[in-house]
Amino acid sequence: MITTRPRGTNDILPSESHKWQHITQQIHDICALYGFRQISTPAFEHTELFHRGVGEGTDIVQKETYTFEDRGGRSLTLRAEGTAPTARAYLENGLHAAAQPTKLYYIEPIFRFERPQAGRYRQHHQFGVEVFGAADPAVDVEVIALALDFLGRFGLDGLTVRLNSVGCPTCRESYRARLVEHFLPCVEQLCPDCRSRIERNPLRLLDCKEEGCRRLKERAPHMLDSLCGPCREHFVRLRGHLDALGIRYEVDHHIVRGLDYYTRTVFEIIYPGLGAQDAVCGGGRYDGLIETLGGEPTPGVGFGMGLERLILTLEDHGYEFPGPRRLDVFLAAVGQEALARCVVLLAELRRRGVAADTEYTGRGLRKQMKHADRLGARFVAIVGEEELATGRCVVRDMGTGTQEDIALEELAGYIQERCGRAGL
RNA sequence: GUGGGCGUAGCUCAGGUGGUUAGAGCGUCAGGUUGUGGCCCUGAAGGUCGCGGGUUCAAGUCCCGUCGCUCACCCCA
Structure with a gap:
């Protein structure tokens, strides 16, 4: 690999x-x-x-x-x-x-x-x-x-x-000549790079950072004076x-x-x-x-x-980048039946502009809560056998820890409103 | 092209003068709590010690080579 x-x-x-x-x-x-x-x-x-x-x-x-x-x-x-x-x-x-x-x-x-x-x-x-x-x-x-x-x-x-x-090109040519005139008498004091630059591209002598060249360029003529x-x-x-x-x-x-x-x-x-x-x-x-x-x-x-x-x-500079968009709701799905229902719920939530995700790996509720917490979800809706039977689910506000009992039919609309999402 | 520093678990790093089975924290997974996150506790998985050669009874450790990363020079954004 x-x-x-x-x-x-x-x-x-x-x-x-x-x-x-x-x-x-x-x-x-x-x-x-x-x-x-x-x-x-x-x-x-x-x-x-x-x-x-x-x-x-x-x-x-x-x-x-x-x-x-x-x-x-x-x-x-x-x-x-x-x-x-x-x-x-x-x-x-x-x-x-x-x-x-x-x-x-x-x-x-x-x-x-x-x-x-x-x-x-x-x-x-x-x-x-x-x-x-x-x-x-x-x-x-x-x-x-x-x-x-x-x-x-x-x-x-x-x-x-x-x-x-x-x-x-015109005034640069005359400047180039003046530069060469300035540096040529003291070629020995230039670094090896600059010695070859003097013929190829004398302008580049100006940004050399070698000590010797540096001192020489202090007294070099300025381009601005040759414009x-x-x-x-x-x-x-x-x-x-x-x-x-x-x-x-x-x-x-x-x-x-x-x-x-x-x-x-x-x-x-x-x-x-x-x-x-x-x-x-x-x-x-x-x-x-x-x-x-x-x-x-x-x-x-x-x-x-x-x-x-x-x-x-x-x-x-200590600039703080705006963080990525966080999840509005995580659907905690307990069991395969619940996951099937959540797949449908997810589609509806997303149609309404709500950032939503669910549990795909079959972990227990406790792990799912932990997972949702780390995803930064604002709400968790718990969907298990009980909820499928009663048609109602628990919606937990992860910031405050308060919970509400919401009908599954109304879940998407409820979350959309709580998160202030506009929908598509 | 030239010089310095560093390569040990997914990540950050410990591992005097060579010595048994290579460790920690974080993360991951599982459990404590069979339906409730943050804090805490327990356990597990996870390693060609960059690679190759050499010295040695014995090498993560010493030597040589090599590759990679990184910082600096040159130059550039």
Whole structure:
């Protein structure tokens, strides 16, 4: 028997699933409020999509994808992030032909081959939003505001918004040159990783945490100082909107994000209680992505939020999830005849919207009471030979211990009324 | 890919320097109470001590290897 799950994956057990239900309910709710509609994409895509969309040189593509060949010889890759597949679906299904912008959200598993640790898994879940077809910084702000509004619903405080701009391909090129100019004279002081980064992707030098590199990047030129006119204006207006909404943020010159498609706005939302995995949410603008995938030039902006990390954050914060729905009534069935009657009663109770269950394993009444207690049942109705004969049964209120004598015919209606259920 | 910690019952964990039949709490099942939950009492079931090899008269315990889990680094949600 195989008794272990693959590394870095998790079972979501009944004792946990109410948390997920609660969170996803809140997601659907807030997205409707902001005018976003849900999209679901396949668990795997053509490998090419991630290579082109996310970027050949990124860590995700270079070492973190789950890539396999199907029986037809096609190279496929499990969804490694949410934006490229959403962009692909947007293009493929002609959503650009409808009224713009297109505002989408998703809740999907993400797969990345990494060494697991607290807050990082090989399969995790992300809630993400994407807006296609609107370049105005007001949309960037809407996306950030949605994320904060959502997190605020759980009473979270201590969150930090970090903000930066990575410019457009044009101004980034000149910035790249300035960076190389800054780091090149002191290559020997850089860590081995960064020495190779200087040629491949100098921007990534900025988020290296090695001591030596850290000190060098303190004096490195800031991207913001290299922005071209339009990019600078975008950032200024973005900050204006954030200020108008009273959203507090820190400009962090070292945020560059690990995916190639970002342009202009990049941001992260940090919860410091999570150690190295403190980014609960990360996102930004990606005005070149759709074009990269073969579409007409189309601006886009969005974020991804790790739900496992969100749950860790909430637990760290002492958030109390609403409990699962409890049983309204447990039918204690004593004997086969009684069980037969209870099967019918159950159907009627449930038709009336009453959460009901009964005893299927033939235990004695005492055990059934104990069982009902642990299920959290509000009432227990005792149905045995005596009740079948008289047509009346005992209904016990498990909270107060008081009991009433109710006709079997009226049981369902009685429980429905006592529990205030609307019926179907 | 690199480093630390840990693998004993369904769960949480005890098991100095090797020594008979491997324990506890919780949970499960049964009974005390043959028709009444929470508290209490009794009993039972449940173990390849992660796996493989080695040392030894003797290994859960010591050694080597291996697998798994976990935490951290890198990077990310």
